[in-house]
Amino acid sequence: MKILMFGWEFPPHIAGGLGTACFGLTKGLAKHQVDIRFVVPKAYGDENQEAVRLVNASDVTVNMKDSVYKEYWKRIEYMEIGSNIIPYVSPDEFSRILSQQELTKISEDSRVFSNQYEFSGAYGRNLLEEVSRYALVASALATSRDFDLIHAHDWLTYPAGIAAKYVSGKPLVIHVHATEFDRSGENVNQQVYDIERKGMEEADKIIAVSNLTRNTVIEKYGIPEDKVVTVHNAVEPTEKKNINGTSHVPEKIVTFLGRITYQKGPDYFIEAARLILEKDSNVRFVMAGSGDLLEKMIRRTAQLRMGHKFHFTGFLRGADVDRMLAMSDVFVMPSVSEPFGIVPLEAMRSNVPVVISKQSGVSEVLQHALKVDFWDIHGMADAIYGFLHYAGAQKMFNRYGKDEVESLKWEYSGLKVKEVYQQMLR
Template sequence: MKVLMFGWEFPPHISGGLGTACYGLTKGLAEYKDVEVIFVVPKAHGDEDQSSMKLLGANEIPITRKKVQFRDLQKKIDYYEVESGMVPYMDPEEFWKLSSKKYSEKTRFVETDEDGRLEFSGTYGNDLLHEIYKYSLVAEVIARDQEFDLIHAHDWLAYPAGIAAKEASGKPLVIHVHATDFDRSGGSVNPQVFDIEQRGMRAADKIITVSNMTRRIVIEKYGIDPAKITTVYNAVEPISREEKVRLKKGVEDKIVTFLGRITMQKGPEYFVEAANLVLKRMKNVRFVMAGSGDMMNRMVKRAAELKISDNFHFTGFLKGDDVFDMFRMSDVFVMPSVSEPFGIVPLEAMQTNVPVIISNQSGVAEILKYAVKTDYWDVHAMADAIYGLLNYPGMWNMFMKHGKKEVDMLQWKNSARNVRDVYYEALKIE
């Protein structure tokens, strides 16, 4: 079975858990000899690990198929004729010359380079919706060129690409819901994003959600038939013994860490308020907020207002080895998310022998037994949990030891087996 898989990011070029999950899943699927993955991203950099799959960058795919001589132009333009009509152009002047001609209402104009390729930033910039649209155009071309049995699209950014590939090939579509705009926005959904998400869900033959919490949102908020939705929990990559060794902190104080996007969804303000409560009871502790996001300045200001800045540190965005270095220096990890579809980061912390405190409003709370759980808004309970783990060695050791054993059982090959089962259902193969 050959799977054409569309994502938006892939390690080492990631900004969150989506790329990490895609990497883990493709490695897990590589364990099964009957599954082969072609993974597509908007922009390939060339340094991605392709040991478990073949990686294609949409930025490397020419969308042209034949030479057409346009009147008023000195050079030939590569032109790929899609059913609705797509006219590539290479500069603004060329666009205006082309757009002055008569075309059907369905004609699409897209800018290409000299080789007929589209440019992609591969990031989450202001032009994101336009990049998503261009990605779907390239997906259409890829679907006509590649041999595959099934399409798998990760998150809303890739749903239009998955739909385009399905329409071009007639092959079944599986979408993977890692989050919804209800999680990201706290309920104030972006109508354009909601529309993309709902169209993807309706077009899909099967839907994978990362938790039962997310499954309920898909059913209740998007009106999707429960029968085509399967929950498959995320996992973590095993780490070596050397990676588990704790680093020397350079300070004698205890360290409590928040690591993630500093946005409303992740609940950073509750971490700051809990830190303030803990610091009223003990002084030999430092709080670290690792990450970046639109609430960063507010959190810096709030820490200053509370007069805890001497014990509260901001590292900025961390990735790769820096993430594990931070964990290895930490005594407690806290994820106070307001709405977390799953949450891989606590699993990574537990791998490095760090006890974790997570919100009841996270999908990962459904499967973890040896994690302290509080409501995100209950900063007093969160502060009590932090204080308890820092001051009672028996409690700390129990959560560290059993948590490590628990997370070691959560392997991507097991999640991949469940995803593979969904593939067979979509293909109607027993």
């Protein structure tokens, strides 16, 4: 079984959990004899390629002179129906025209297309335009590579998935790691929403990372229930690493780690910290990450006069994440909306008890975690306090927490995804 998979990021170049999840999933699938060709817009060269053959979208040379592309151009005619994609992905009038011009130019001028498409590889200003270009490359790939099924991760790659489906006629699975409602609350970006909806409609099957996300897909995008299946994310097993998790402060450490954005609920963490510090000065709070709410959060902690107990680290990656987690006594994920949320699993893997919001997909798979509503700062404070002070909770967690996480293997999630593939290929 060969899968053409479209992603947007891959470790170590990640801006969020998507890259980590894609990496885990491809590894899990590889264990079940699934071949994957993973396409990302821009490969840096140092990605971990043990599980997948990474195809850099920027490296695909589309050469008109190649005879194969004569065939391709026949298909692109077919894709012209699919050029509906372009207004969807790029409603911006200018870029739409630009793309169309390029398309028409292509048929005339071979030089344009023998150039490599350059992608910036990160979320940028021309995001929508890049999404549509990526889709164009995808269609090229779809003709040149041999595969059975297309799998696209999140909205940035849906147009690519759709394009590849149109060109190849192969079934499309889309994988919903997050929706626009998770990212922006109720103030959705209409363009993004449209792309997502189009992707879900075109897909033959939709995989959601949690029941929470599955419900969003069904309710907010009007997708029939039987088209959407839940496959929970998992976590990589612990590698024997020498992490220096020694804390140099006498206080206990309570950590928030994630993007500091509306979606992650950092403000609730601060309010819970305030409640705890009123009662117990033997705690320090750490907010690790960056995001558009960072300055606001710093101002709020200053306003509460708890700067001496509340620390910001900025964005952490790799070994720093592991170290931060290893130093923590409790990890908190107060997300307002979290389709899955993989960081709590990483924390538990480091033997750190976690307090997570009920509005997270990961809460569906964890028993040995404390779950609170994100807005319930009293409940959150209480849960943190409980883990810090009551020996029974700590003992219980130490005994079972790590085992629980390690039973959430990508291997199992991979098998479920493979079953979805098999159903569709039958």
